[in-house]
Amino acid sequence: MSEEPSEQTNIPPNPELISRRQFFNRLILALLAVGGVLMGIPFIGFLFEPLIRKFTPVWRPVGAVDKFPIGSTTDVSFVDANPLSWSGVTANSAAWLRRDSETQFTAFSVNCTHLGCPVRWVAGSQLFMCPCHGGVYNKNGEVVAGPPPLPLPRYPVRVNNGQVEIQASPVPITAPFSLP
Amino acid sequence: MSLFIRLWNEFDDRAGFSGTLLPVIRHPVPPRLGWEYVLGSATLISFTIQVLTGIALALMYVPSAAEAYNSLQFITNNAAFGSVLRGIHFFSASAMILFVGAHAIRTFLTGAFKYPRELNWISGTVLLLLTVTMGFTGQLLRWDQTAVWTAIVAAEQAGRIPLIGKSLAYFLLGGENVGGATLSRFYAFHVFFVPALIFALLGLHLFLVIYHGISEPAKPGKPVSPKTYRTEYSQMLKDRGVPFWPDAAWKDAIFSTLATIVVVVLAIIVGAPALSLPPNPSIVGAVPRPDWYLLWVFALFALMPPAIENVAIFLLPLLGIGIFVLTPFFSNKGERSPLRRPWAVGIVIIIVVMVASMTIAGAQAPWSPDFAAKPLPVSIIGTSSGPVYQGAQLFYEKGCEYCHMISGQGGSRGPNLTTVGTRLTKNDIIIRIVNGGVNMPAFGGSLTSQELSDLVAFLQSRK
DSSP, X not given: OOXXXXXXXXXXOOHHHHHHHHHHHHHHHHXXXXXXXXXXXXXXXXXXXXXXXXXXXXXXXXXXXXGSOTTOEEEEEEEOSSOOTTOGGGGEEEEEEEEOSSSOEEXXXXXXXXXXXXXXXXXXXXXXXXXXXXXXXXXXXXXXXSSOSXXXXXXXXXXXXXXXXXXXXXXXXXXXXXXX | OOHHHHHHHHHHHHHOHHHHHHHHHTOEEOSSOOGGGGHHHHHHHHHHHHHHHHHHHHTTOOOOTTTHHHHHHHXXXXXXXXXXXXXXXXXXXXXXXXXXXXXHHHHHHTXXXXXXXXXXXXXXXXXXXXXXXXXHHHHXXXXXXXXXXXXXXXXXXXXXXXXXXXXXXHHHHTSSSSSHXXXXXXXXXXXXXXXXXXXXXXXXXXXXXXXXXXXXXXXTTOOBOTTTHHHHHHHHHHHHOEEIIIIIHHHHHHHHHHHHHHHHHHHHHTOSOOOOSXXXXXXXXXXXXXXXXXXXXXXXXXHSOHHHHHHHHHHHHXXXXXXXXXXXXXXXXXXXXXXXXXXXXXXHXXXXXXXXXXXXXXXXXXXXXXXXXXXXXXXXXXOSSHHHHHHXXXXXXXXXXXXXXXXXXXOSSSOOOTTHHHHSOHHHHHHHHHHOBTTBOOOGGGOOHHHHHHHHHHHHTOO
């Protein structure tokens, strides 16, 4: 493997030839690099496209105000902020909506802050319970048992023309050490 | 000479098979290799089955967030051979995970990762990780309710990684929510990216097997010395080596064929893994669970102390994978036989027992509330009226039964209350319910005094 190419081809070593080979060697590597960059930028860029795409929160109606009795907590569903047209049912999201008073609502994310599983509201005990690792939150979304590190995130909610509207937001990700 | 042989000889002369490939499959290997040497080829055969069944499934599977679930329903319920094909793909994936795991254990126990086969080990461990990645992304392609929540769980785990966590989470989902891009990404990972890496590493792994030769059976008192190993090994092959094909390969053929038969029979009898509800993230009644080979990780996340969890979720896998992949750097010479390496044997036993017991724990998930619990029947309550009966109704309605078992019904999160009346006084019971306790929320605020007294009456009657 380590034989000199000149031995194989019976060409006597020649300084001019060596520098010529060195040039070709570098030329090929340089051309590979050019090709790699030409292909690599769009490839990598497309791979990270979801991070480049602009996210704009959107208010989504989730039902008439009268539908929700005061003091009740119910699950509501709405369409994500910027769904792709081929998303089908995956474009839906859910939230737990509590009516606090005539005009006040609170919307909790359904995603457990531990690992994102959908928490359930157990009305009898006034608790949110997670089906995955046993996280439990009280009616205000504060952790009362299990592994969740943070309270249930809340979504912005408002009343507009007799409709309750939730601001469709990104899936909350518990990222304690992340850049914003 | 028959026409066929003449034709073959002409073809072979131009194609050069006998000159190049034949020596490879007939390369000399140590004599009398045991059955423990068949695990690598069994992994390779199950991978081949995955490629073939995967290609077949791709004929009809639609990798679209909106349509994948419907196409899988059609493949499973209507298409001829569809259910069996999905079954083979699932059971062969399971077999591949078992075989690659057993192969790694065998290699570790017999010290076959030592000089000069360090790179065999490193490429093999990366292949093992890629195999698990294939399993995980494959479960996601089932694109049912469990799959979308699995995608979110994966994103949440990624979120714990410092600095890039949040970006990585949305990178995996293909956006800020589960949606049209999510399935396409996981499909591309499962069908193109990861298989391409597997093919590349598999090529390297197999090349290295030929290049360094198959490790000879480990003998106690015969340590590996990098200075002399290669000379001794090639001398041994010269003296006693036998051609891999067919002297050793017949065992591989028998084992892989048996494994394939088991996979196909399971696929026919058990069928394809069932799909849960459609992938609609707004249906909140989901109970997401990973496939069996990741149940132990699922259990780990439930059982580790919450205080260390944010760090442990990314640091533990990093450490574990690092130590696993870099094993040859800790020791690449010396004794190979497990009889002389008690620590190696101990490590394997600890890991196997740990993973097996956590897999069982993950399957039972006693830490999860049992949402499927049913109201207690009169036969267990012992009466159909009065405070005790009312208390039993409340025990269900207030969610107590999700976590506490009574006479075999209910969850296992909290203590079993079948005989709580013999353990705790009335006051003790009231204090626990009102104030809560270790991992039990306080219920004082969500019970009227009448409800509390009924509930206590019911619990006191449990003797």
